[in-house]
Amino acid sequence: MSTQTIKVDYLARVEGEGGLFVKIKDDWVTDVKLKIFEPPRFFEGFLRGRSFTEAPDITARICGICPIAYQMSSVHAMEQAIGVKVDGQLRALRRLIYCGEWIESHVLHVYMLHAPDFLGYPDAIAMAADYPEVVKNGLRLKKIGNHLVTVVGGREIHPINVRVGGFYRVPTKRELQVLVDDLKWGRDTSIEMVRFTAGLPFPEFERDYEYVALRHPDEYPYNEGRLVSNKGLDIDISAFDQTFVEEHVEHSTALQSMIRERNAYFVGPLARYNLNYDKLPPIVQQVAREVGVDGPVNNPFKSIIVRSLETLFAYDEALRIIEAYEPPEKPSVAIEPRAGTGYGCTEAPRGILYHRYTIDDEGIILDAHIAPPTAQNQRTIEHDLRYFVQEALDLPKDQLTWQCEQAIRNYDPCISCSVHSLRLEIERE
DSSP states (O other), X not given: OOOOOOOOSSOSSSBSOEEEEEEEETTEEEEEEEEEOSOOOOHHHHHTTSBGGGHXXXXXXXOSSSXXXXXXXXXXXXXXXXXXOOOHHHHHHHHHHHHHHHHHHHHIIIIIIIHHHHHTOSSHHHHHHHOHHHHHHHHHHHHHHHHXXXXXXXXXXXXXXXXXXXXXXXXXXXHHHTTHHHHHHHHHHHHHHHHHHHTSOXXXXXXXXXXXXXXXXXXXXXSOOEEEEXXXXXXXXXXXXXXXXXXXOTTXXXXXXXXXXXXXXXXXXXXXXXXXGGGSOHHHHHHHHHHTOSSOOOOGGGHHHHHHHHHHHHHHHHHHHHHTOXXXXXXBOOOOOOSEEEXXXXXXXXXXXXXXXXXXXXXXXXXXXXXXXXXXXXXXXXXXXXXXXXXXXXXXXXXXXXHHHHHHHTTOOBHXXXXXXXXXXXXXX
């Protein structure tokens, strides 16, 4: 028997810091730990005692990549608590700003973080030497997403225009029309993005997941819907805490989630896609059929294709919203605090993001609970690594290390969000 340890001190091309420990004994994987060691950030704690109107701007600081998701989940929760409903063009603008976030996040992941893995490059800079047009298109696609967030949100990082009840200011029709040519280019280029990712080499790896995502009766989900799964789950978001349980494990500063009396579950693009394919517009379904992923996709490595299809959707949806846009008379609806508890759950690029708040009569936050998608996926990532490593034990040490990192990047983990990879150790006995 031999002992072997493989270490990757810091995994590049993920957001945040963590580590992976794999123990192998007699050619059998006996232990897998995804170690998230970023310090806790205590957002839930310092939300308490603040005004309900402050939640969108405070929670946006949790993540520089997906601040819109945090703002949208918080405003929906607060509006439910005070009995306010936002609809019409204000609701459409919320979908529009979410389009921008999905675009910039998905494109960053596909071109800069994950595609180099499949093509054997250490990073996108090295990849650009052989694929200059691909990388150049990726940069432009992301820039358009950032610009869309800026126009609706006030700035591209930690936007400042979102508020409980709507927005502080709504864009003019002309301000949105100026974006149309770039968005049309982006829609066309996203089709090429799908074809590019569908041509990448994928390991044969499928598992029987329980996918969980929002499902809306009329649209591909961003902000609203019921929580459903492919194994019978169908609940209102207010039942989240009764349905899911979070556990602390010694090796992680992020809580691990599972469905009560069941086990791990999978959130994110694959979950949304497999549970809501019928809600995608014809252009997206046509391209999906063209590249052969119009049925259920159960290989997590192919999530890069699904992210590309969701990028195409976001561009198409943004154009649809802008075409129908008429500025509302007021940028927000009237809000008045009242005591209550509100629940919000939206689809961040990485999966469902749940918020719950309890406020008093003056709108002061008494309690806050946030369940980010990477924390919800953590247990599934560990399960995936256990099966993946077991099937790849014959690989050379450096190649196995590389593929472990690639497998974790399938989830596009936002580790900083989750604490509120990667050092890799493989021990053989």
